[in-house]
Amino acid sequence: MATISKLYSMREAAEHNNREDCWVVVDGKVYDVTSYLDEHPGGDDTLLSAAGRDSTEDFEDAGHSKDARELMKNYYIGELDPNPVIPELEVFRKDQPSGFTTKLREMTQQYWAAPAIIIGIAVVAGILYSRKN
Structure with missing residues (x-):
């Protein structure tokens, strides 16, 4: 049996x-x-x-x-079970932002100050350097 x-x-x-x-x-x-x-x-x-x-x-x-x-x-x-039933699939549209692009956008909004400060310091240093010469 x-x-x-x-x-x-x-x-x-x-x-x-x-x-x-x-x-x-x-x-x-x-x-x-x-x-x-x-x-x-x-x-x-x-x-x-x-x-x-x-x-x-x-x-x-x-x-x-x-x-x-x-x-x-x-x-x-x-x-x-060799024939699993897939209960549901999440559907994504092309115009829907992916997880990566959403995270990238959030990071640039959150950390915009650091690059702005670096650029500002570089501009001030350039102006001061050009006045000496």
């Missing part, structure tokens, strides 16, 4: 991202590693930094052994 896996959305997995409730996603599989945090050879901070996100690349880069991969089966709770 085949075992039916529970499907989890990435959004749902992302909600489990702390010491009391820690899930990681590796190769489309979801693992609840909360009870393994204190036993992890790399330390709990390694798992916590991977919690609530797809950490397949981090897992592969660490070069886990065959035994580690077997141990993962104990923490398996389901599969990542």
